[in-house]
Amino acid sequence: MGKNKPVSEWDEIESKLRDALTVSRYRHTMGVTYTSCALAMAHGADLRKARLAGLLHDCAKCIPNSEKIDICKKKNLPVTQFELEHPVLLHAKLGVYIAQKQYGVSDEEILSAIRWHTTGKPEMTTLEKIVFISDYIEPNRDKQPRLGEIRAEAFRDLDECMYMILRDTIDYLSENPKSMDTTTLSACDYYTELHNRRKNGLHGGEPGGAV
Numbered sequence: 001m002g003k004n005k006p007v008s009e010w011d012e013i014e015s016k017l018r019d020a021l022t023v024s025r026y027r028h029t030m031g032v033t034y035t036s037c038a039l040a041m042a043h044g045a046d047l048r049k050a051r052l053a054g055l056l057h058d059c060a061k062c063i064p065n066s067e068k069i070d071i072c073k074k075k076n077l078p079v080t081q082f083e084l085e086h087p088v089l090l091h092a093k094l095g096v097y098i099a100q101k102q103y104g105v106s107d108e109e110i111l112s113a114i115r116w117h118t119t120g121k122p123e124m125t126t127l128e129k130i131v132f133i134s135d136y137i138e139p140n141r142d143k144q145p146r147l148g149e150i151r152a153e154a155f156r157d158l159d160e161c162m163y164m165i166l167r168d169t170i171d172y173l174s175e176n177p178k179s180m181d182t183t184t185l186s187a188c189d190y191y192t193e194l195h196n197r198r199k200n201g202l203h204g205g206e207p208g209g210a211v
Contacts, residue, residue, distance in 0.1 A: 039133065052107075133165065150168075
């Protein structure tokens with residue numbers, strides 16, 4: 001009888017995540033991982049980094065909100081007043097810490113993709129955009145508007161897809177402005193300007209560049 005197959009790095013991570021997440025959150029995580037890998041292949045990004053960032057993007061999600069705040073304070077992780085009022089947002093920031101300490105991740109690009117997968121930010125890297133978009137379009141999602149259109153765009157143009165998602169997000173959050181994070185607003189402004197520059201045939205690269 002042959003020996004048991006060695007446990008891979010991915011098996012170990014997935015096993016730990018099963019213990020740390022609810023069933024629905026783990027299902028979402030695997031959907032994001034699958035989508036991140038697909039987008040990485042479509043856009044020439046590092047497949048291993050996309051897979052690891054997708055797996056760990058929500059590694060802190062299921063920690064109770066009060067505990068999220070306590071851990072951030074104990075570990076001297078900066079917490080804004082807005083985050084104190086909306087502690088669910090802390091899972092991205094805390095996820096970076098847990099990815100480092102519990103999963104041994106040191107790659108700054110992966111950690112940054114985890115950090116910004118919820119709010120987005122201006123001038124995101126390809127990997128950051130891939131994880132942000134994957135979190136929005138993964139196969140288990142079904143309630144966001146125009147998902148089919150956004151999913152198709154994700155495989156054509158990451159920047160345009162960012163614009164579409166952020167515009168829809170801002171429109172949704174505008175119904176309750178107090179729940180709107182300023183970083184998301186900044187991200188939306190950035191990708192809206194980029195969208196408009198392209199639409200108007202302007203050149204010069206990123207928003208703010210010379211025409």
